[in-house]
Amino acid sequence: MRALAAYLAAAALAALPALADPGDVEKGEKLFQQCKGCHQIGAGATNRSGPHLNGLFGRKAAGLDGFRYSKSFQRAGAGGLEWHAETLDVFLENPRAMTSGTRMSFRGVKNPEDRTHLIAFLRQYSDDPANIPEADPTAQGIDHDLDPAILALVGDPEYGEYLSGECTTCHQAAGGDDGIPSITLWPEDQFVVAMHAYKSKQRNHPVMQMIAGRLGDEEIAALAAYFKDLEN
Amino acid sequence: MTLNRRTFLGTSAVAAATLAAPMVRAQGKPRVVVIGGGAGGATAARYIAKDSKGDIDVKLIEPTRTYYTCFFSNLYLGGFKTIDEIGHSYGGLAAAGVNVVHDWAVGVDRDTKTVTLAGGGTLQYDKLILSPGIDFVDMAVPGWDISAQNAMPHAYKAGSQTELLKAQLKAMPEGGTFAMVAPPNPYRCPPGPYERVSMVAHYLKLNNPTAKIIVADPKPKFSKMALFQEGWNNHYEGMVDWVGEDFGGGNVTVDPAAMTVSIDGEETKVDVANVIPAMKAGRIADIAGVTDGNWAPVNAADMSTKADPDVYVLGDASQQGDMPKSGFSANSQAKVCANAVRGALTGSKVFPAKFSNTCWSLIETNDGVKVGATYEATAEKIAKVDGFISKTGESADVRKATYEESEGWYAGITADMFGAKA
Numbered sequence A: 001m002r003a004l005a006a007y008l009a010a011a012a013l014a015a016l017p018a019l020a021d022p023g024d025v026e027k028g029e030k031l032f033q034q035c036k037g038c039h040q041i042g043a044g045a046t047n048r049s050g051p052h053l054n055g056l057f058g059r060k061a062a063g064l065d066g067f068r069y070s071k072s073f074q075r076a077g078a079g080g081l082e083w084h085a086e087t088l089d090v091f092l093e094n095p096r097a098m099t100s101g102t103r104m105s106f107r108g109v110k111n112p113e114d115r116t117h118l119i120a121f122l123r124q125y126s127d128d129p130a131n132i133p134e135a136d137p138t139a140q141g142i143d144h145d146l147d148p149a150i151l152a153l154v155g156d157p158e159y160g161e162y163l164s165g166e167c168t169t170c171h172q173a174a175g176g177d178d179g180i181p182s183i184t185l186w187p188e189d190q191f192v193v194a195m196h197a198y199k200s201k202q203r204n205h206p207v208m209q210m211i212a213g214r215l216g217d218e219e220i221a222a223l224a225a226y227f228k229d230l231e232n
Numbered sequence B: 001m002t003l004n005r006r007t008f009l010g011t012s013a014v015a016a017a018t019l020a021a022p023m024v025r026a027q028g029k030p031r032v033v034v035i036g037g038g039a040g041g042a043t044a045a046r047y048i049a050k051d052s053k054g055d056i057d058v059k060l061i062e063p064t065r066t067y068y069t070c071f072f073s074n075l076y077l078g079g080f081k082t083i084d085e086i087g088h089s090y091g092g093l094a095a096a097g098v099n100v101v102h103d104w105a106v107g108v109d110r111d112t113k114t115v116t117l118a119g120g121g122t123l124q125y126d127k128l129i130l131s132p133g134i135d136f137v138d139m140a141v142p143g144w145d146i147s148a149q150n151a152m153p154h155a156y157k158a159g160s161q162t163e164l165l166k167a168q169l170k171a172m173p174e175g176g177t178f179a180m181v182a183p184p185n186p187y188r189c190p191p192g193p194y195e196r197v198s199m200v201a202h203y204l205k206l207n208n209p210t211a212k213i214i215v216a217d218p219k220p221k222f223s224k225m226a227l228f229q230e231g232w233n234n235h236y237e238g239m240v241d242w243v244g245e246d247f248g249g250g251n252v253t254v255d256p257a258a259m260t261v262s263i264d265g266e267e268t269k270v271d272v273a274n275v276i277p278a279m280k281a282g283r284i285a286d287i288a289g290v291t292d293g294n295w296a297p298v299n300a301a302d303m304s305t306k307a308d309p310d311v312y313v314l315g316d317a318s319q320q321g322d323m324p325k326s327g328f329s330a331n332s333q334a335k336v337c338a339n340a341v342r343g344a345l346t347g348s349k350v351f352p353a354k355f356s357n358t359c360w361s362l363i364e365t366n367d368g369v370k371v372g373a374t375y376e377a378t379a380e381k382i383a384k385v386d387g388f389i390s391k392t393g394e395s396a397d398v399r400k401a402t403y404e405e406s407e408g409w410y411a412g413i414t415a416d417m418f419g420a421k422a
């Protein structure tokens, strides 16, 4: 019954895929243990090596004054990334898929149910959806993981070198990092994950969505194989 | 009539030797001659030299020793860049193995596959790449011809013209009038004139706030129009008067001696007149006999001309289909061409053509906008696949990030053209 009620409430908010389970706050709190080293949440929380997480839902990425965010995060925020259940879900699964240069050295929570619990826990410390209709719902973790077959593709660096011409008009082959991030020496799997995140519009830069949008799996693999070793 | 026009200047020893044995290759190394060291030509020369690792002899002919980019030249007018910041030398190309010849190409003979230089030399090619940019159509704006470019600068080839326009802008009397005659389609850099209006307005707002800008435009609408007009209203209210086709903006004559501009019969005395006439391919494309009308039609797959499979045209001078005439486009086309030329000459792998373009424009400090698209080669043309444009009403953060991105792009494309700065 509880599940059904939650389902109906969620359906009424009309922002979500069908939900079976809104997440278990207590389980989420246990999972949050692994975040505590860097992030505080709740009464009196302050910024530590990571920003505090009160009022996180609806906050713009890199949106807290007084915290020194990575360039990568500042760009994501300026590009329109906001924290909602869906974006947190993608981010928590693999932080670097969304923001390659984040200082958050965390591998990610691979189990979608665990992400659901964690998000439900975080959700407690933002405006309450029960009272504020337009406030954020709590989402269920969805499995975004790339098809392992895509990650297993072996790229042809020669093809990648040719294709890289499309990249180096903006991203310097020598690795400069002003206004446009460096993409040289990027670990292959992270490159692949990031391009697919643009392709699926989980990352929200319009130029990159357009460029990655028409790269095939083989082409992404080829570029990744080329850039991982590019050194000047 | 333009086919195989021959132009031989002088009878230097080189020319004589070439004529004696026109089809014999020196040492068997294939030779590529590139005419024009701008966005298209410098990129093509660098990529062919770099990727063939010495197996192809690459000569680049370019008269100037410093290339001033048209891109960001408007930012120089606005005071955001110095002239030195937009100047680039050819040292990096030499380092990549390109033989840079500082001279004008004045003749192309497609039968003997030779290029004649103003200095008298003759160069033999197996493949010829032309990226000469634009020239102006004679009498496109009645009253203006190239001899009037000091009184009424176009500043549409960057360098001394841009500096002249800036000096004239600075010398404007208080409350004076800056007139621009905008060009008809197609022309280099569709948002260029309107970014220029924005940068001139920025300068005037700070230094001469009662001055006025009037734009006579033969077009009913222009690139990123909603974004520019929103920006002009927000930042420069009442300063910019844009007269489009509907109001006679195409019916313009100028008098460089009297410094008057007449729009649809109404004559105005102006302090600065920036006349940007209709454009056509750089003259050498005509001389080579590869143009049809104002531009050189090319095959989308490799940028070879319809007239001659061994002659390629890149960038503004080409007529390729849907891509705008921009530095980004020229650079993108150059890489496709370089790959195809290298393949044809050395048998290296040729990959399918892929093109893209993004043009950033600055409207006011930290207020950047952009438009872009991707393209593919079809049998008829370079065809647009997908695109995007900045939206009106975007947040200041987004606009600032867009501007910062354009700075990154500038560093990227100039390094891609000329090699990283030493």
Ligand SMILES: Cc1cc2nc3c(=O)[nH]c(=O)nc-3n(C[C@H](O)[C@H](O)[C@H](O)COP(=O)(O)OP(=O)(O)OC[C@H]3O[C@@H](n4cnc5c(N)ncnc54)[C@H](O)[C@@H]3O)c2cc1C
Binding pocket: B035, B036, B037, B038, B039, B040, B041, B061, B062, B063, B064, B067, B069, B070, B071, B072, B073, B074, B103, B104, B105, B106, B131, B132, B133, B134, B155, B156, B157, B188, B189, B192, B193, B196, B282, B283, B284, B314, B315, B316, B317, B325, B326, B327, B328, B329, B330, B358, B359, B360
């Ligand atoms: C104000 C302005 C702003 C612009 N802003 C942007 C922008 O923000 N982004 C963008 O992508 N594009 C921009 N552009 C457009 C861009 O500058 C051109 O599209 C680009 O330079 C075209 O490259 P190209 O190789 O065809 O010609 P060019 O870059 O003009 O190069 C041609 C070269 O050929 C040489 N040449 C010509 N004839 C001969 C000959 N007979 N022998 C030897 N050499 C010869 C010339 O000296 C010149 O160096 C702008 C243009 C203008 C005018």
